[in-house]
Amino acid sequence: GDSVTQTEGQVTVSESKSLIINCTYSATSIAYPNLFWYVRYPGEGLQLLLKVITAGQKGSSRGFEATYNKETTSFHLQKASVQESDSAVYYCAHRNNYAQGLTFGLGTRVSVFP
Amino acid sequence: DPKIIQKPKYLVAVTGSEKILICEQYLGHNAMYWYRQSAKKPLEFMFSYSYQKLMDNQTASSRFQPQSSKKNHLDLQITALKPDDSATYFCASSQEGANYAEQFFGPGTRLTVL
Numbered sequence: 264g265d266s267v268t269q270t271e272g273q274v275t276v277s278e279s280k281s282l283i284i285n286c287t288y289s290a291t292s293i294a295y296p297n298l299f300w301y302v303r304y305p306g307e308g309l310q311l312l313l314k315v316i317t318a319g320q321k322g323s324s325r326g327f328e329a330t331y332n333k334e335t336t337s338f339h340l341q342k343a344s345v346q347e348s349d350s351a352v353y354y355c356a357h358r359n360n361y362a363q364g365l366t367f368g369l370g371t372r373v374s375v376f377p
Numbered sequence: 378d379p380k381i382i383q384k385p386k387y388l389v390a391v392t393g394s395e396k397i398l399i400c401e402q403y404l405g406h407n408a409m410y411w412y413r414q415s416a417k418k419p420l421e422f423m424f425s426y427s428y429q430k431l432m433d434n435q436t437a438s439s440r441f442q443p444q445s446s447k448k449n450h451l452d453l454q455i456t457a458l459k460p461d462d463s464a465t466y467f468c469a470s471s472q473e474g475a476n477y478a479e480q481f482f483g484p485g486t487r488l489t490v491l
Contacts, residue, residue: 267419297478309420309467309482354420358478363433364410364422365480 265290269355269368276345276375284340284371286329286355298322298331298338299356299365309354312340325349350375380404381483383468388488390458397444398453398486400468408432408473409451410480411443415464426451427473458490 269286276282290296300312300322313322318333329340338355352372356365384399402409411423425433429445440462442454455462468483 299479301482308484311479311481314479356420364412364425364435365420366422367420369417369419 265357265359265366267355267357267366267368269353270371271369273372273374276373278347278375278377279344282340282342282345282349282373284353284355284373286338286340286368288336288338288355288357288366290336290357290359290366296331297358298329299358300327300329300338300340301354301356301367302351303354303370304351312353345373345375347375347377349373379484381468381470381481383466383483383486385486386484388486390488390490392458392460392490394458395454395456396458396488398455398466398468398488400451400453400483402449402451402468402470402481402483404470404472404481405449406470406472406481407448408471408478409445409449410469410471411451411453412467412469412482413464414467414485415461420467424451424453455488460490463488463490 266289270284299314302312313324315322315331321330327342352370354370355368381402408427414420423436424443440456444452465485465487467485469480471478471480
């Protein structure tokens, strides 16, 4: 079956430093992959951060970027300079068929300290 | 105003009982979904509905039955509850046919089965 593997557990980073959360996916069909990063800020619900649907495409939002690499089946999330407000749980997700649900990774908790 | 309403927020049930989780979306979407997140596990896709018709069922157990009485409703009936059913259940919706088909998530219902 499909699966998503992302950086496990918690990542702690100083404010203004760079952040990368790794994500790779495995899919039974890669014909039309949609790749997403969702985020859950403290006290809030799950919300979409960014998305891409084409190999080589880069998605960006709130200073975060992720590029869909078809060869390595990866979709790593990066930010050059994090802020305390980026503290949240980040989820990588994948969807490869119409009218099916998303396959999520376990989530990565990011804590940014001043 | 919340766009996806889930009720109740918390639910405690005894083993063997039956409960219904409520979901209403006010985004005008034509597709709705249920996901479940148990402790130490990723968000897991359960069902997808499009125009009130079941499109995909990834839940092995018939104890889980979605019910769509209106276009913007997708409730989840769970019968013969077990402690393993304890999880947070998330409802989501999307506009199928649109680019990306971004899924929007509700705040979740946390179910505890004693």
